[in-house]
Amino acid sequence: MPRSRLVFWLFFAPVLLWxxxxxxxxxxxLLTMSFRGENDYGEMGWxxxxxxxxxxxxxxxxxxxxxxxxxxITTFITFLLAMPVAFYISKLARxxxxxxxxxxxxxxxxxxxxVRVYGWMILLRESGVLNFVMxxxxxxxxxxxxxxxxAAMIMGLVYTSMLFMIVPLVSVMESLDDSLIEAAHDLxxxxxxxxxxxxxxxxxxxxxxxxxxxxxxxxxxxLTPNLMGGKNSLWFTEQIYNQFIASFNWNQGSAFGFLLLxxxxxxxxxxxxxxxxxxxxxxx
Amino acid sequence: MxxxxxxxxxxxxxxxxxxxxxxxxxxxxxxxTCVLAFNNSDFPSLPWQGFSLDWFAARGPERIGLFHDxxxxxxxxxxxxxAVCVSLLSVAVGTxxxxxxxxxxxxxxxxxxxxxxxxxxxxxxxxxxxxxxASNSAGAFLDETFGLxxxxxxxxxxxxxxxxxxxxxxxxxxxxxxxxxxFDPSLEEAALNLGATQFGVIRHVTLKFLxxxxxxxxxVAFLMSFENFNTTLFLVGSEPTLPVNLYLQVRDGxxxxxxxxxxLLVVGTSLLALVNLYFTKRED
Numbered sequence: 001m002p003r004s005r006l007v008f009w010l011f012f013a014p015v016l017l018w019x020x021x022x023x024x025x026x027x028x029x030l031l032t033m034s035f036r037g038e039n040d041y042g043e044m045g046w047x048x049x050x051x052x053x054x055x056x057x058x059x060x061x062x063x064x065x066x067x068x069x070x071x072x073i074t075t076f077i078t079f080l081l082a083m084p085v086a087f088y089i090s091k092l093a094r095x096x097x098x099x100x101x102x103x104x105x106x107x108x109x110x111x112x113x114x115v116r117v118y119g120w121m122i123l124l125r126e127s128g129v130l131n132f133v134m135x136x137x138x139x140x141x142x143x144x145x146x147x148x149x150x151a152a153m154i155m156g157l158v159y160t161s162m163l164f165m166i167v168p169l170v171s172v173m174e175s176l177d178d179s180l181i182e183a184a185h186d187l188x189x190x191x192x193x194x195x196x197x198x199x200x201x202x203x204x205x206x207x208x209x210x211x212x213x214x215x216x217x218x219x220x221x222x223l224t225p226n227l228m229g230g231k232n233s234l235w236f237t238e239q240i241y242n243q244f245i246a247s248f249n250w251n252q253g254s255a256f257g258f259l260l261l262x263x264x265x266x267x268x269x270x271x272x273x274x275x276x277x278x279x280x281x282x283x284x
Numbered sequence: 285m286x287x288x289x290x291x292x293x294x295x296x297x298x299x300x301x302x303x304x305x306x307x308x309x310x311x312x313x314x315x316x317t318c319v320l321a322f323n324n325s326d327f328p329s330l331p332w333q334g335f336s337l338d339w340f341a342a343r344g345p346e347r348i349g350l351f352h353d354x355x356x357x358x359x360x361x362x363x364x365x366x367a368v369c370v371s372l373l374s375v376a377v378g379t380x381x382x383x384x385x386x387x388x389x390x391x392x393x394x395x396x397x398x399x400x401x402x403x404x405x406x407x408x409x410x411x412x413x414x415x416x417x418a419s420n421s422a423g424a425f426l427d428e429t430f431g432l433x434x435x436x437x438x439x440x441x442x443x444x445x446x447x448x449x450x451x452x453x454x455x456x457x458x459x460x461x462x463x464x465x466x467f468d469p470s471l472e473e474a475a476l477n478l479g480a481t482q483f484g485v486i487r488h489v490t491l492k493f494l495x496x497x498x499x500x501x502x503x504v505a506f507l508m509s510f511e512n513f514n515t516t517l518f519l520v521g522s523e524p525t526l527p528v529n530l531y532l533q534v535r536d537g538x539x540x541x542x543x544x545x546x547x548l549l550v551v552g553t554s555l556l557a558l559v560n561l562y563f564t565k566r567e568d
Contacts, residue, residue: 015381030410108310112553114513119314261407
């Protein structure tokens with residue numbers, strides 16, 4: 001069908017403005033800012049100093065490595081927890097129950113992340129609900145601080161990003177034909193063989209897209225590590241925040257920001273390459 | 285293994301127990317938060333000291349309930365205004381984008397499509413700082429060259445709207461595109477043959493068909509904007525949105541008034557999500 005140029009430009013212009021002004025330009029600005037800084041005379045100029053600081057100050061790169069590792073661990077735990085839940089919903093639950101379970105699954109995630117983290121804080125902290133219950137039951141003698149440590153933080157991250165793993169897993173599992181599993185079973189395959197040779201290979205696209213989203217959400221999270229992690233469990237986004245808001249050193253902050261962006265892009269790219277998929281397919 | 289195959293009793297039983305535990309894990313923080321909003325205590329913790337509506341309706345001076353807390357009410361209003369602006373803007377531009385990518389062909393379409401997907405893999409914090417930098421640069425540039433001063437380029441309401449719009453539009457585009465793919469182009473051709481103008485066709489045929497998806501995408505955009513924290517944190521000026529305001533309060537020690545707000549958010553978002561679900565279900 002022939003379309004007029006006018007209609008084309010009507011669609012094209014706002015999209016181009018959006019992507020150019022709000023996505024491309026700001027990130028180019030981030031990149032240039034990260035290579036600028038003051039020299040010894042207090043003049044602005046091009047420099048690698050911001051990146052040099054990152055590699056010479058152990059606290060910066062250690063936080064960076066820690067954040068990346070913990071984000072990976074979070075992704076893996078989320079996957080382990082989401083797999084059986086997705087399997088139950090798509091293959092074991094009756095169809096009426098399935099719809100209800102999906103709604104129940106979605107509801108907590110529509111509520112602000114802050115409310116969810118706050119809920120965990122009043123559950124876990126020293127004067128919290130869990131401590132109160134355990135004291136009453138006589139399980140412990142004095143309150144234990146369960147918040148403000150790495151385990152609590154990872155649990156919080158798993159909790160907040162859970163849904164983004166379960167939903168893609170459910171949708172790929174629903175497309176898996178039951179008769180394949182039945183045939184394997186009839187031919188004498190055990191549970192482990194069925195999981196390894198049929199279910200997991202079929203779920204690969206869902207696992208990839210879920211893992212990418214969860215990893216990125218964990219890596220870029222600020223709220224959960226900040227409120228649930230301890231004083232010693234710095235997250236890299238907190239370093240960025242500190243540079244921007246507390247120290248007002250925007251150039252250093254830009255360098256950190258760009259490093260984080262590079263890391264997340266690299267890992268996502270590697271994930272897509274390993275599983276032989278493209279971003280376009282994963283997104284839809 | 286699956287429903288159609290024989291399962292051991294132990295297997296079924298432990299799987300059901302796992303699912304029940306999982307949903308308890310999912311809802312525990314929300315339920316505890318909501319229940320403690322009614323506790324007649326100065327702290328959001330047990331023991332239960334009796335039922336009270338103080339944290340909703342008290343007028344002070346010792347306890348100020350949610351409905352008399354100006355700061356919270358103001359930030360709630362800011363959040364609502366932001367969410368309305370963001371959802372209107374992102375639905376408008378997102379619809380243009382899905383028309384562009386589904387119906388038009390042009391050079392560099394693939395590049396532009398990838399760019400449109402980029403916000404999915406950019407951590408929210410990075411998006412926030414990039415926009416902060418870019419708007420600051422733009423403001424400085426205009427000030428130096430033309431001597432003009434625009435408040436838009438400083439952290440403010442409109443900068444928050446732009447920041448949230450920049451990534452929410454991607455989600456809107458994906459939702460609307462999915463619906464547009466199901467559209468039968470012969471309907472458009474028929475309308476054109478019968479003498480409709482190009483704009484008439486889009487208005488009366490295509491947009492009519494897309495309406496459920498547009499409403500759904502608008503609701504998703506509204507919720508995403510309302511609960512956004514990571515990007516917003518860097519762009520807020522003197523008027524914090526509700527999540528940012530709550531974050532500052534939680535960080536500096538909490539009162540049950542936060543539980544009351546959380547309850548309101550849980551109820552509000554659940555209702556909106558259910559209404560949205562009902563409409564999408566009915567359309568299928």
